[in-house]
Amino acid sequence: MSIAADLTSLSIAEAGDRIARGELSPVELVEATLSRIEEVDPQLNSFIHVPGEQALGAARAAEAAIAAGYHLGPLHGTPIALKDNVSVRGEVSSAGSKVLQDFVPDGDATIAARFRAAGAIFVGRLNMHEFAYGVTTNNPHYGAARNPWDTSRTPGGSSGGSGAAVAARLCAGAIGTDTGCSIRLPAAFNGIAGIRPTIGRVSNHGITPLAWTLDTAGPMCRTVEDCALMLAAIAGFDPADRQTANVPVPDYRPELARGLGGVRIAVIEDFTLTGLQAGVASAVEAAMAELEAGGAQIREVPLPNLEPSISALMTVDVAEPAAYHAAWLRERPQDYGDDVRALLEAGELYLATHYIQAQRYRTVLRDQFDEMLRDVDAILTPTVPFTAPEVGATEVTLESGETLDIISAVMRYNALPPLVGLPALSVPCGFADDGLPVGLQLIGRAFDEGTLFRIGHAYERATDWHRRAPSL
Amino acid sequence: MADERTVDEAMVEQLARLAELEIDPQRRPALADQLDGLLREANAVNRFMDARREVGPGVRYHHPETRSDES
Numbered sequence: 001m002s003i004a005a006d007l008t009s010l011s012i013a014e015a016g017d018r019i020a021r022g023e024l025s026p027v028e029l030v031e032a033t034l035s036r037i038e039e040v041d042p043q044l045n046s047f048i049h050v051p052g053e054q055a056l057g058a059a060r061a062a063e064a065a066i067a068a069g070y071h072l073g074p075l076h077g078t079p080i081a082l083k084d085n086v087s088v089r090g091e092v093s094s095a096g097s098k099v100l101q102d103f104v105p106d107g108d109a110t111i112a113a114r115f116r117a118a119g120a121i122f123v124g125r126l127n128m129h130e131f132a133y134g135v136t137t138n139n140p141h142y143g144a145a146r147n148p149w150d151t152s153r154t155p156g157g158s159s160g161g162s163g164a165a166v167a168a169r170l171c172a173g174a175i176g177t178d179t180g181c182s183i184r185l186p187a188a189f190n191g192i193a194g195i196r197p198t199i200g201r202v203s204n205h206g207i208t209p210l211a212w213t214l215d216t217a218g219p220m221c222r223t224v225e226d227c228a229l230m231l232a233a234i235a236g237f238d239p240a241d242r243q244t245a246n247v248p249v250p251d252y253r254p255e256l257a258r259g260l261g262g263v264r265i266a267v268i269e270d271f272t273l274t275g276l277q278a279g280v281a282s283a284v285e286a287a288m289a290e291l292e293a294g295g296a297q298i299r300e301v302p303l304p305n306l307e308p309s310i311s312a313l314m315t316v317d318v319a320e321p322a323a324y325h326a327a328w329l330r331e332r333p334q335d336y337g338d339d340v341r342a343l344l345e346a347g348e349l350y351l352a353t354h355y356i357q358a359q360r361y362r363t364v365l366r367d368q369f370d371e372m373l374r375d376v377d378a379i380l381t382p383t384v385p386f387t388a389p390e391v392g393a394t395e396v397t398l399e400s401g402e403t404l405d406i407i408s409a410v411m412r413y414n415a416l417p418p419l420v421g422l423p424a425l426s427v428p429c430g431f432a433d434d435g436l437p438v439g440l441q442l443i444g445r446a447f448d449e450g451t452l453f454r455i456g457h458a459y460e461r462a463t464d465w466h467r468r469a470p471s472l
Numbered sequence: 473m474a475d476e477r478t479v480d481e482a483m484v485e486q487l488a489r490l491a492e493l494e495i496d497p498q499r500r501p502a503l504a505d506q507l508d509g510l511l512r513e514a515n516a517v518n519r520f521m522d523a524r525r526e527v528g529p530g531v532r533y534h535h536p537e538t539r540s541d542e543s
Binding site: 077307311312318329330333342343345346348349350351354358362364405 | 489
């Protein structure tokens with residue numbers, strides 16, 4: 001492995017420590033990152049735009065600031081990338097669409113501004129499913145993104161570029177956005193960690209909406225520790241987004257060191273381990289054994305009323321996007337990809353009662369989750385019941401033999417956290433027989449992302465799945 | 473299964489007219505299929521919630537702890 005490749009394999013925590021000690025130059029690190037993007041990304045199509053000169057300029061500024069004694073923290077000088085729906089001042093922010101292909105924001109999204117304040121370097125804008133409205137990143141305008149573990153497979157979506165780029169060492173960390181699954185699904189399919197924060201933890205200001213009552217942005221990184229560092233930089237109240245909460249953001253690092261002693265984890269009876277691809281089931285069962293060996297207590301708990309969950313998620317996630325896109329759908333319908341256009345048109349034809357009942361269901365489910373999380377610290381499920389399908393797949397045949405459309409199929413476990421608004425972390429927990437990564441999902445209490453980081457970090461210390469790299 | 477359909481092309485045309493949305497006639501069959509599936513799922517949620525009319529407070533558009541003006 002070359003020195004440049006060594007540098008791009010550093011985690012944010014590792015690179016940040018070396019930069020802080022003066023042992024690593026941000027310019028050298030960003031140069032290595034840009035070289036790797038140039039070399040590898042033609043196979044993955046994970047980036048829509050790479051502003052190399054701007055990134056190098058920011059790296060030189062970071063290096064000068066640190067040399068002058070102005071160190072801004074663990075992200076200072078580290079190369080990250082933003083999903084294309086996050087506004088950056090002066091850069092085309094198209095949300096992976098043709099409709100917004102000429103949109104140049106005159107200000108940063110709040111999370112972009114907070115990353116700048118923390119000294120992070122933006123190395124590019126990441127490919128995504130058009131308007132974040134899909135689960136494959138098979139983008140008709142910018143091309144399909146591909147999975148670095150097997151380029152014939154999808155990286156998932158909608159933050160597929162984020163997942164592929166982080167796994168392939170094309171950036172140290174990335175931002176994804178998650179409405180129904182779009183951080184955790186690509187994290188699982190690409191063998192990296194990703195956290196969907198509590199709704200209200202991270203500002204959506206300056207991020208192109210998909211479904212207002214479900215959307216949240218969050219970090220996607222190779223380690224849980226890096227997710228914690230990135231979340232700490234962007235989380236917290238934002239007067240520009242009234243849905244953000246005035247809840248203090250803790251320093252997550254002391255929490256990471258606490259280990260698994262006394263942690264109580266629930267698996268959902270007749271749900272967590274049913275209907276899984278064989279390799280997914282064995283990886284998740286092995287992960288449960290590892291967590292128990294580390295000191296966690298795992299118990300099976302019933303959780304009724306899950307049957308309507310995917311339907312309720314889809315109802316909200318069809319009605320709200322239709323409202324956001326109503327004007328464009330009438331003015332320029334031909335500028336949408338076929339799959340997105342069909343969902344938006346369908347959303348126009350729903351009844352109001354469908355939407356209201358789906359929202360009421362969320363209230364019922366949230367109360368059940370709150371009740372369960374009084375007795376346990378986290379709820380464990382697989383992230384997805386199967387590994388990444390082929391690029392272009394629109395249906396998935398489950399272990400039971402049932403064939404589902406790909407959106408419904410990936411939602412079995414993914415739908416629950418967005419419906420209830422609670423945080424969920426996906427961590428890599430092994431590989432199936434097809435050589436593709438498997439993800440483990442941990443769902444926690446509102447604003448208690450720290451406990452999820454604690455469990456995920458302890459699991460990573462006991463395993464080496466997160467250190468595996470695709471051979472690109 | 474055809475007799476169980478709740479949405480056909482004519483209904484798509486009518487609903488689209490109510491929504492003042494123009495749908496290309498060639499797209500109506502596929503959209504009718506998609507909408508039929510989605511509404512079947514949405515109706516399942518309706519039936520589930522029909523039995524829970526007592527559940528209050530109805531709809532929480534914001535999770536209570538995320539209301540910045542109440543924190």
